[in-house]
Amino acid sequence: MIRIAIDAMGGDHAPAHIVDGAVAAARHLEIQIALIGQTAAIERALESHPDWRSLGIEIVEAPDVIGMADSPVASLRRKPRASIRVAADLVASGGAGALFSAGSTGATVMAAHGAFGMIPGVDRPALATTIPTRLTPTVLLDAGANVECRPQHLLHFAVMGGVYARLALRVERPRVGLLSIGEEETKGNDLTRDAHRLLKAAPINFIGNVEARDVYSGVADVIVCDGFTGNVVLKISEGLVETVESLLGDELNGTFSSQVGYLLSRRAFRRFRRRVDYSEYGGAPLLGVAGLAIVGHGRSSVKAVRNAVAMAYRFATSDFIHRVEQEIAAASVSHH
């Protein structure tokens, strides 16, 4: 049976939300779960689920925790028994098929990289987030695993994003776009111009540059960019949606009749916001490392954790790493 390693200590609402989400996943999937962290805290969180032992859940002790504000490099070195390291080691040793953490993204990326190594031919890992659009969802990567990118990295992101889109979005021949500031291949910065040439020559369904304006139009299934830009895109979007909600409330509060409208549309807005919240897609997989890791938002809800565990399960039952390996090899052949 597939076993998923869960960093029970990572995230703003750990271990409570993490444990509740893991239990919810265990009730619906044929799965074993290792909750990794401080045993006493995890046991307290499990008290409201007295049947947890019968659900295939067990606790793996890890005394140390890496906080959101800690330096990933320093704390991973200083804390070999931190929950995220123990989780990564469990996957690397074959004791689990995939890991999930809603803790520090930097620490998760480094722990996974350290424990798994990279897929042959891939230089840098990338976080793949799924964003909603006017049409079908789009995979955007890198969302922040790797802030300084060379053109070759974006080619790898495109190949890996394509494999992921086929698995997660069930798109047979994903349309891959390059985020830039103009549609013409001569537009953009040095990185995007050089990456454009590589992507055009690669054995992928490359549709050219995608302007930022069109990211939410649904013109591509996969959009690649460096991790700095990708992180800015996601965070700007989060902040803007919150601001739109707040300003819309101000606008609608003006008169009695629009107060009625406000109440109704606030409900609709909440539903919409859930569509925008990428954690609802179950977290962002870290692609490129030679093992399966899903990164959750620090503010992951119980539902988000449940979805992320389901995603980890789906990954672990797929042949993901092997498929990435093959397609990276094919892209390298075509490139040289």
Next chain:
Amino acid sequence: MIRIAIDAMGGDHAPAHIVDGAVAAARHLEIQIALIGQTAAIERALESHPDWRSLGIEIVEAPDVIGMADSPVASLRRKPRASIRVAADLVASGGAGALFSAGSTGATVMAAHGAFGMIPGVDRPALATTIPTRLTPTVLLDAGANVECRPQHLLHFAVMGGVYARLALRVERPRVGLLSIGEEETKGNDLTRDAHRLLKAAPINFIGNVEARDVYSGVADVIVCDGFTGNVVLKISEGLVETVESLLGDELNGTFSSQVGYLLSRRAFRRFRRRVDYSEYGGAPLLGVAGLAIVGHGRSSVKAVRNAVAMAYRFATSDFIHRVEQEIAAASVSHH
């Protein structure tokens, strides 16, 4: 009297919207306006304003037009009598105090740079856009004049953005932030880390890194970033607001009661969108060149053109270039 040079041929709705906006500005300001472009087309657009000659408006013939899709470098070289070049030359020769164009941003940046040169001490021009936030508006620069930036450029942007914010937003001591992907000064990419050190040492009110998530919170009066990132921020925001509007419509269309809410909130949303549309602030000034140029959105409305001309007028009656020169000199002294 102040004279403004207007590229009548630039923009999606040129010359009609440009001419109408210029006439509206002329009716309200003590101003002279030179409408630059193809005389016959401009005269046709002026037909609905039979009193135009009494408003201080004149036509300056420029037979050539640079389109949105044309290469700025090639077409500026090939078309010395293009409307944007004639407008820039008019300002450079002292025949006008400022120019406005809603045409190709690249062509306007290059024409202004070529005709005016740079302010001493400034290496690169920057487009300064004003964006709405939950609180007061924020100046974001560079919005796309200069895609490859060095740390020194971001320092210049910060100084120039500060002078502009004092003029346009009437903020006495503008809070200047650096757009990055983490609040700590060690977070970000090579550019933002090095720029952080320069900004910290500069004689400005530097508040540190601003995460993309907080751009629309109103935490800073000026936010600096490279032109690639700035352009992505603006275009992502435009696209996302359009998508939110469309998805919100879908959500609200579900039931009869929410249809009522929809109609009411759609009106509110339209009002909100106008707040988000940066052209309503009158366009984006090009800072750093040794002359005054305002760049308008290609889809500028009549009102946006009117506001941009009013902004050009306000600039031309200020001591903007000289003040930037002084503050750049002060920042360079503190830096060396």
